[in-house]
Amino acid sequence: MTGHPRRSDARRNRARLIEAATALFDEVGVDTAAMNDIARRAGVGPGTLWRHFPDKEALTAEIVGQSLDGLAALAIELLDEPESRDILREWVSALVRHIIRYRGIATSYARATRTGDGPLGARCLAVEQAATELLRHARARSQARTDLTGSELIELATAVAWVNEMTAPPDTAERLLDLVFEGLRPR
Amino acid sequence: MTGHPRRSDARRNRARLIEAATALFDEVGVDTAAMNDIARRAGVGPGTLWRHFPDKEALTAEIVGQSLDGLAALAIELLDEPESRDILREWVSALVRHIIRYRGIATSYARATRTGDGPLGARCLAVEQAATELLRHARARSQARTDLTGSELIELATAVAWVNEMTAPPDTAERLLDLVFEGLRPR
DNA sequence: TATAGTACCGGAGTGCCACTCCGTTACGAC
DNA sequence: GTCGTAACGGAGTGGCACTCCGGTACTATA
DSSP: OOOOOHHHHHHHHHHHHHHHHHHHHHHOTTTOOOOOHHHTTHHHHHHHHHHHSSSHHHHHHHHHHHHHHHHHHHHHHTSSTTTTTTHHHHHHHHHHHHHHHHOOOOOHHHHHHHHHOOHHHHHHHOOOOOHHHHHHHHHHTSSSSSTHHHHHHHHHHHHHHHHHSSSSSHHHHHHHHHHHHHHSSSS | OOOOOOOOHHHHHHHHHHHHHHHHHHHOOOTTHHHHHHHHHHTHHHHHHHHHSSHHHHHHHHHHHHHHHHHHHHHHHHHHHOOOOOOOHHHHHHHHHHHHHHHTHHHHHHHHHHHHOHHHHHHHHHHHHHHHHHHHHHTTTTTSTTTHHHHHHHHHHHHHHHHHHHSOOOTHHHHHHHHHHSSSSOO
């Protein structure tokens, strides 16, 4: 599946590109970071960047993918935790923090989750499955309404992350999550 | 404040530009519509478009502003309705539908609401005030939790509208609004 | 360890975008 | 009618994601 092993310079350049992109994404956000800047920072020509990653989303997926996989793994860990903890809420918080970490990524997520294809698509589906699993667990403990689906949960989490990206204060997200979980009506 | 009356050709071109932009925004969405295309459709040079509207957001504000004002007005109307109706929920639905109507507008809204300046800013502040007023009304009738603020309500509505823009089915919004209003927990 | 074959590289180039500048046109005050 | 100037048209700019191709350098083979 992975085909022939790549040439040594190709491997080296790929590593440099990922390193440069990670740094730039952290500094200025995914949507602001220009592909040419990433290439220059990696000490590599633009053409090289585009050969390694066919479009910007592919590069983004490479950078962000690992921590996305981490979210699916976190769900499995949490399912083994003691009963008392509200693991659904904890996991959604982690998801939102993850999206916020890379500014400008919420849009890519939403699109990838919807279509399910592209380099991000598969990972987003895995995250959605994790959500469904956590939801089943939470429902059994009366911590979530029974008609709520995994994709709805993801959609709301993504939406909260997006609006938090837009509005300056970064602690808004937790408050909004509280509102979404408990509802806008009085209890 | 409005200065000298404009020349006749200037007034005519401005009207044509607004007409063309409205049509194109409706057809392809605000973010996809290119300024040059709007100018060509209006039968006007690009320079003319840019003199009338200093940037794309100014044009957007002009097109979208009227229905935004309509939302503030709608709030006042609703406050006179009979007690039985859930006017907060109705108004938020209208807000979300309004944002969805022009694809790609949620981002501009979120930014304008946050900063409060720019041509959209003032109108967004008015909408936020309307939300605060409706919230006061709803709180008195136990239809909203007491610690919910107008800006939080707007943020959540904008977030739902945005995620609905991203995910294809346009009827998602009402379902997500239901979830947000009632909460993800069992009642 | 020289050489050939080719995987890979560098960077100029493309098309589209929002946005600017300036020489020219035509409106309307007199 | 004529003149000052508001307003116009459109070529131009810089930055973006993305492409193409002539040249470079890695590695399999001897």
